[in-house]
Amino acid sequence: MKAVKVIGFILLGLVVAVAAAGTYVKVALPDTGAAPQIKIERTAERIKRGDYLANHVSVCMDCHSTKDESLYGGPVVGSFGAGGEKFDQQMGLPGKFYASNITPYKLRSWTDGEIFRALTTGENKFGKAIFPLMPWDHIGQMDKEDVYSIIAYLRSIPAIKKDIPASEIDFPVNFIINTMPHKANLGKLPSETDTVKYGAYLVNAAACIDCHSKRSHGDIILGTEFGGGMEFKQQGGIIHSANITPDKLTGIGSWSKDIFIRRFKSFEGKEKQAAKLNPGDPQIPMPWYLYAGMKTNDLAAIYAYLRTVKPINNQVIAFQKF
Numbered sequence: 001m002k003a004v005k006v007i008g009f010i011l012l013g014l015v016v017a018v019a020a021a022g023t024y025v026k027v028a029l030p031d032t033g034a035a036p037q038i039k040i041e042r043t044a045e046r047i048k049r050g051d052y053l054a055n056h057v058s059v060c061m062d063c064h065s066t067k068d069e070s071l072y073g074g075p076v077v078g079s080f081g082a083g084g085e086k087f088d089q090q091m092g093l094p095g096k097f098y099a100s101n102i103t104p105y106k107l108r109s110w111t112d113g114e115i116f117r118a119l120t121t122g123e124n125k126f127g128k129a130i131f132p133l134m135p136w137d138h139i140g141q142m143d144k145e146d147v148y149s150i151i152a153y154l155r156s157i158p159a160i161k162k163d164i165p166a167s168e169i170d171f172p173v174n175f176i177i178n179t180m181p182h183k184a185n186l187g188k189l190p191s192e193t194d195t196v197k198y199g200a201y202l203v204n205a206a207a208c209i210d211c212h213s214k215r216s217h218g219d220i221i222l223g224t225e226f227g228g229g230m231e232f233k234q235q236g237g238i239i240h241s242a243n244i245t246p247d248k249l250t251g252i253g254s255w256s257k258d259i260f261i262r263r264f265k266s267f268e269g270k271e272k273q274a275a276k277l278n279p280g281d282p283q284i285p286m287p288w289y290l291y292a293g294m295k296t297n298d299l300a301a302i303y304a305y306l307r308t309v310k311p312i313n314n315q316v317i318a319f320q321k322f
Contacts, residue, residue: 030129030181032121035113042152046145050153053146056293057205058139060150063099071274073267075289082160087133091233094218095169097131105159115151122181129177131167132218135207140184142205147186192297199305202298211241211285227251227312236280237321247311260303261296268292282319 040046054060066079083099100106107115114125120140122130130136139147169177187204190197203209214224228243228251246253252260267288277283 029178030121030123030127032117032123032181032183035111035117035125038111038113038116040112040148040151040155042155046149046152047156049146050149050151050156052293052295053205054150054153056290057202057298058135058150059206059287059290060102062287062290063133064102068274069283070277072277073274073284073286073288075271075274077271079160079162081154081157082162083164084162089170092231093133094173095131095167096165097133097167097169098164099134101160101162101164102154103157103160103162104155105161107154108159112151115154116147119147119150120184120186129181131169131177132180135210136181138204138207138210141187142201143189144186146189146205192301195301195304196308197305199301199303202302203305206291206302208244208302212244213241224312224314226306226309227314228316229314232285234283237282237319239282239285239319240316241285242318243312243314243316244306245309245312245314246307247313250313250315251311252306253311255303257300257303261299264288264292264294264299265296266292 061076061081063085064081064083065076066082066084067074068077081101081103082105083101085099086096087093087098088096110118110125118124118130119136120142122132122134122136122140124130139150187201190201192198209220209225211230212226212228213220214227214229215221226243226245227247228241230241232239232241243251245251248254255263270292271289274289
């Protein structure tokens with residue numbers, strides 16, 4: 001009987017400890033610090049730079065606008081910046097997540113510092129965690145001036161009145177998500193003459209590694225970086241991301257710089273010529289039409305950096321039907 005009581009006290013203690021830990025994670029986290037007290041001057045130079053980053057490098061507008069998924073590549077067709085795209089369990093995600101409205105309609109009540117904290121740490125104005133579908137971890141490694149430029153640009157686009165549903169996160173991720181935000185680790189924009197370092201900066205800003213690696217439970221599997229194979233579930237089957245390492249047999253090791261650049265530039269200005277998809281046709285997740293607007297020199301720098309990553313022999317099957 002005495003042993004039973006001891007076990008009971010131990011179990012009770014464990015329950016109390018788990019409950020306390022759960023309460024702490026749910027209530028006290030995230031905690032990335034107070035939003036900085038900043039006022040960003042909206043210069044023409046910053047707005048131009050922010051336009052370029054938000055539309056052609058970090059491609060914020062790919063998720064935060066309305067796309068025509070009946071056309072190849074899902075070109076942006078409206079509600080520019082107003083959000084609403086849904087990402088859910090059918091895609092293998094732990095809940096229903098909606099891209100937020102990032103036009104001045106919603107951001108008008110946010111300070112520049114609150115936007116900066118959200119973009120770079122994953123903690124929003126209200127102290128809530130942002131699921132890392134939004135690549136805040138990558139933005140948090142960019143140059144502060146580039147982040148300022150994105151914010152200046154977002155302040156300049158037309159306000160669109162559109163209210164977005166709140167995300168619904170499955171258990172236990174609704175607890176775990178609060179542990180994800182962290183302080184930014186801002187970097188410096190390298191000189192364009194240092195081609196490889198500059199390319200690495202752009203690859204981070206574009207979050208290429210997030211899609212072009214294999215994942216398990218949301219985390220990149222070490223050793224698969226840039227080797228492709230990430231799954232994108234669709235109604236008719238599964239799209240796998242491409243191997244972009246310099247492996248000559250299964251990656252892009254046999255591609256010349258000109259071929260690499262032409263692959264992107266072949267989509268430039270072609271949104272209205274996008275092919276109509278038939279029912280069951282695969283839809284590519286790669287936002288070609290936006291990336292196509294990247295500067296030729298920037299694409300060349302990305303190519304130069306990708307030539308330096310570890311070659312991975314991984315033959316990717318682009319599309320597998322169910």
